[in-house]
Amino acid sequence: MIEVVNVSKTFDDGKRRVEAVKDVFLKVEKGEIYGVIGYSGAGKSTLVRCINLLEKPNKGKILFKGEDLTLLKERDLRNRRKKIGMIFQHFSLFNSRNVYQNIAYPLRGAKLSKEDERKKVLELLELVGLKDKEKSYISQLSGGQKQRVGIARALANDPEILLCDEATSALDPKTTKSILSLLKELRAKLGLTIILITHEMAVIKEICDRVSVMEDGKIVEDGTTVKLFSRPENNATREFLNLASNRSRIYETLNLKENIFNIKSGDVLARVSYLGESTGDALISRVSKKYNLDVSILYGSIEILGNTPVGEFIILFHGERACIQKSINYFREKGLIVEVLDHGRDTVKIHTKCS
Structure with missing residues (x-):
């Protein structure tokens, strides 16, 4: 489904050069929930932004269903991105718009009639358990409800892949568990492939099929979740397990x-x-x-x-x-x-x- 092939990303403002991602290889199969874990500064968020080309790699390929996204023209890339949804740690919602308007925002330009747009948004509200919050404003919602709006918005264009960048880090443990349960339900109902970036080992244990451990911009260990928890080989993995x-x-x-x-x-x-x-x-x-x-x-x-x-x-x-x-x-x-x-x-x- 998604392959990251020898990808590197360097930031250089002329004064300071930071190698955020270094020669990363990653392959995620269709229908998997794949976790990427590491401490702050390990390069996780840069990696996930490279996957949907919000950050263009300095080197390497991003293959989506065999097609290299790094070679596409901007217009073609925008079309492919519709099939790669993304949710964020701090929700990134419009406070000046209500729940309906936030979810409908990605549909602008989809040339849907008002009736079809409303049908789509109401379906998404039902899917994420917010059918009674259609007219509520973001300030009136709890953290978990805000993230559910973010998930519904990310699903508006029927993506095949959902990228989650620290999607539960701003939530309490009970709300985190409910969001992870929702993601598992969405995988089952919609056949989604999910790539989940986190620094929380509990999140990996709860939801992921396979996982990669990042340190200093590199993937230092990967494998099934069971394998990493039962037979960790790298010191960074052992540290996470000890702290968790x-x-x-x-x-x-x-x-x-x-x-x-x-x-x-x-x-x-x-x-x-x-x-x-x-x-x-x-x-x-x-x-x-x-x-x-x-x-x-x-x-x-x-x-x-x-x-x-x-x-x-x-x-x-x-x-x-x-x-x-x-x-x-x-x-x-x-x-x-x-x-x-x-x-x-x-x-x-x-x-x-x-x-």
Whole structure:
């Protein structure tokens, strides 16, 4: 559906040169909800503006259904853009116009009769759950309602792709969840392909099929959402995961001088990741009994990503070194991922390569 091929974008005002996007490759299939995540300044928003040519890349191609948008004349590009809708973090609505007028705005020049235009706008209001807000002004709406108007406006020309640039960042958690649910419904009803730019890992977990992680203008890791959450390979991805969970609090606590977990020299601290059916097995209890170990759970979580359960525990092993090694081997035989963590108290060095 959309391919970003070797795209770079540099801003240069003569005094300062900023490489915002560097040699990015990205392929989004029809019907996917694809996330791009990164910290502020990573290049996410510039990338999404390159996709619809609001920013023209200095290098590379933007292929929409096989056609390179960077080669089109302005008139042809305007026509193609009608099939690429966009919603924004701060809504970008006209405060001087009511809801109906905001949604109808992209239809100017579509040569619709007044009757057809009204029919279209009312259909969109129904679609986004605002059929009673037709005559309301933007100042009278909540943040979630404003974003729904923004979504309806973006859908006015029946786009095939919807670009969402930090579309939930200005919303509270409850409203964010309702907007993400709406986007999933629209994907199902309209067959939309959605590219979602965000710095919120919770948004990626809630809605995305696949995801790319951006850092310093580059994509440093990509894959399915399940893969990134269960087997992150890049440090930037791990940082996001740590900050999105209470796991970071555990690491902070381990670095304190006070030994509140009563960790002894020779104990082994490990991160154990589960995937799929193994999340339902009592494996920790099993190894504790099988190898006569004391196993403490310091942190644990199980989430459903798509239809796949993903679990993670940070556990502390206390017992004989050989038995700890056997328990780790047992976990890995069952398909779990085990990574020994340094707790700063003479961690026993056990060979546990992550797979």
